Amino acid sequence: MKPQNKIRTFFNALFINPHHFSCIQRVEKVVKQMKYSEKIIFTIIALIFAISGITLLYRVNNMLLVEVPAFGGSFTEGVIGSPRFINPVLAISDTDKDLSSLIYSGLLKTSQDGKLEPDLAESYTINENGTVYDFTLKEDIYFHDGRKVTADDVIFTISRVLDSIIKSPKAPSWEGVLVEKTGEREVRFTLSKPYSPFLQALTLGILPKHVWEGVTSEEFPFSPFNIDPIGAGPYKIKKISRNSGGIPNVITLSSWKKYNPNQPKIKSITFKFFQNEEDLIKAYQEQDVKSVVGLSPSAIKTINPKPDIIKTSLLPRVFGVFFNQNNAQVFVNKEIREALAISAPKQKIVDNALLGFGKIINGPTPENLEEEINLEQNIETAKALLEKNNWKLNDDGILEKKTKTETVLFSFSISTSDTPELRRTAEILKETWEKLGASISIKVFEGADLSQNVIKPRKYDALLFGEVIGPESDLLPFWHSSERNDPGLNISLYANITVDKTLEDIQKETDLEIQALKKEEVVSEIKKDIPAIFLFSPYFLYLKAPEVKNIAFKKVSSQNERFVFIDEWFIETNKIWKFFVKD
Numbered sequence: 001m002k003p004q005n006k007i008r009t010f011f012n013a014l015f016i017n018p019h020h021f022s023c024i025q026r027v028e029k030v031v032k033q034m035k036y037s038e039k040i041i042f043t044i045i046a047l048i049f050a051i052s053g054i055t056l057l058y059r060v061n062n063m064l065l066v067e068v069p070a071f072g073g074s075f076t077e078g079v080i081g082s083p084r085f086i087n088p089v090l091a092i093s094d095t096d097k098d099l100s101s102l103i104y105s106g107l108l109k110t111s112q113d114g115k116l117e118p119d120l121a122e123s124y125t126i127n128e129n130g131t132v133y134d135f136t137l138k139e140d141i142y143f144h145d146g147r148k149v150t151a152d153d154v155i156f157t158i159s160r161v162l163d164s165i166i167k168s169p170k171a172p173s174w175e176g177v178l179v180e181k182t183g184e185r186e187v188r189f190t191l192s193k194p195y196s197p198f199l200q201a202l203t204l205g206i207l208p209k210h211v212w213e214g215v216t217s218e219e220f221p222f223s224p225f226n227i228d229p230i231g232a233g234p235y236k237i238k239k240i241s242r243n244s245g246g247i248p249n250v251i252t253l254s255s256w257k258k259y260n261p262n263q264p265k266i267k268s269i270t271f272k273f274f275q276n277e278e279d280l281i282k283a284y285q286e287q288d289v290k291s292v293v294g295l296s297p298s299a300i301k302t303i304n305p306k307p308d309i310i311k312t313s314l315l316p317r318v319f320g321v322f323f324n325q326n327n328a329q330v331f332v333n334k335e336i337r338e339a340l341a342i343s344a345p346k347q348k349i350v351d352n353a354l355l356g357f358g359k360i361i362n363g364p365t366p367e368n369l370e371e372e373i374n375l376e377q378n379i380e381t382a383k384a385l386l387e388k389n390n391w392k393l394n395d396d397g398i399l400e401k402k403t404k405t406e407t408v409l410f411s412f413s414i415s416t417s418d419t420p421e422l423r424r425t426a427e428i429l430k431e432t433w434e435k436l437g438a439s440i441s442i443k444v445f446e447g448a449d450l451s452q453n454v455i456k457p458r459k460y461d462a463l464l465f466g467e468v469i470g471p472e473s474d475l476l477p478f479w480h481s482s483e484r485n486d487p488g489l490n491i492s493l494y495a496n497i498t499v500d501k502t503l504e505d506i507q508k509e510t511d512l513e514i515q516a517l518k519k520e521e522v523v524s525e526i527k528k529d530i531p532a533i534f535l536f537s538p539y540f541l542y543l544k545a546p547e548v549k550n551i552a553f554k555k556v557s558s559q560n561e562r563f564v565f566i567d568e569w570f571i572e573t574n575k576i577w578k579f580f581v582k583d
Helices: 003-016 023-033 036-064 094-103 151-162 277-285 297-303 334-343 346-352 375-388 420-436 447-455 497-508 512-529 559-563
Strands: 065-069 074-080 108-110 116-118 121-126 132-137 178-183 186-190 235-242 248-255 268-274 291-293 310-314 317-323 358-360 399-402 407-409 411-417 439-445 462-468 532-543 573-577
Touching (some): 074 094, 074 277, 094 268, 297 420, 334 420, 346 358, 346 420, 447 462
Antiparallel strands (some): 065 573, 178 186, 235 248, 291 532, 310 532, 317 462, 317 532, 399 407
16 A cells, blocks of 8 residues: 555544544554554654644634733832932922832822822812812722721821921911811811812822821921831832941832732832932943933933833923013113023023923923024024114123113123033023123022022022923912012012912912913913023933833823822733733
8 A cells, every 4th residue: 555545544544434443543553554654754744733733722822812911020220319208298309209109199199191180089079169179088098007098197197297397398288278077088178268279289198197196296307207108109118228327228119019099010119329420320331220210311311221211201390591670680671581582592402401301492381382493593683673772782792772871781690500401501592692792691509509599589680490380380489479589489570460360360260271271361471571581391301121111101290200100010911811801
């Protein structure tokens, strides 16, 4: 019998006449009848069938499988500065706020689109007048020691914020607010007058009353719970390592299994603290840390990371040149302010000072984005405007304007902070504006010196500075005439009756559409008066650990808000069949 006939006989016996023998018996009988060469051919064919079958099953299986996040994994993050107050009532530094945002939770939190949504709260209502806020807490929310979060904890936390001895930086947001318990899980906040940005204050992390109630106001800043805290946030303290001076240099956090709504999927996060940017860059390059935050644009360029690990978000901060007409008479002339605004080299500043990590703006909020037209053309337009208003070059090559009583010189100084980006910005402005015929000097100050000895007493001609507008773009603290003197934030000493009235109306308005329209009116009026030149809004820069997935944030108003949706980040994954995946 030919080999092919014997093989055919084998398959006939195996599949066509199944009733005569068991499967194994049929195979054994046919194989025994084969010659050696026929057995080789049979083995090859059998292997082909087996491999094909396994491959087909593998492909079908893969078609039905999807990758889903799983619990596990860890990463190490480097930050600049050591923690001192891991406490939402006292936190001031970025490092303290970073850790507080992971360890504590507030009634509300910022959503990915920059709005607010419940965190510890289950729901809330606001009365028609916008003065009474009723909050209901979730049922299953726990502190890291296993105790339930209650209305008493919320009231206790606010009492610590308002304690004059403690001097919390959060106190101004709570002045005049009456807080009362209306149930075991219910809290009511009553305002003396409508204040629409109040909801932002409710992102404040809640302290456990049972832990802190024995700590006096005087002892509050010195309590060990400021470094070894207990909160109700997505992560809890696992381990703290200290240097020889007793200062924490490494803190490891672990995922809190009872965090509501979902336990974070990344098992642990280790923070390592560095005293300067150079040490942090070195640690990143040596892979001692996998993610970093707080680096300047120039440092990012030095590291030159892969584009896919740089996470950015436009910060609600407005950098500009703010004119002090009380200190520099030259700015009383509107054509001077207008000429400086027309010729401001905004794109050059973003490209050279920020290395591209920012957007140019033309108004007092980050939403007022613009694109710069031809700079040289703008300079010529500015020159023509000054010439039209009788500004002429003197023998020293500086523009001046003569009146019947005096001669005003186009000369002023720019005061700014000692940071590379702002120093470079001041240099670019000086270089450009001197082409108009101005005489400009640059005064650079260390941060604390600038705040205490320059901004506070309003001792500057022009101030190159940044304002943290916040996610709600509340402009009243920055542009209302009542805020012209310290501690007010109106650093242009701007006064406009129409703007004052509109800003006050916005504070009372609860309709978001009407708020937006009134805000546009304020912006339009400010731009018309030119009390400042608005230059840019910077990007928040975060180099994520390559293994961490699903990091997404559209709007970040401060550094710590990168962690708002930490419970959705993951490292480990599992593969399961599609029909087991929950929608």
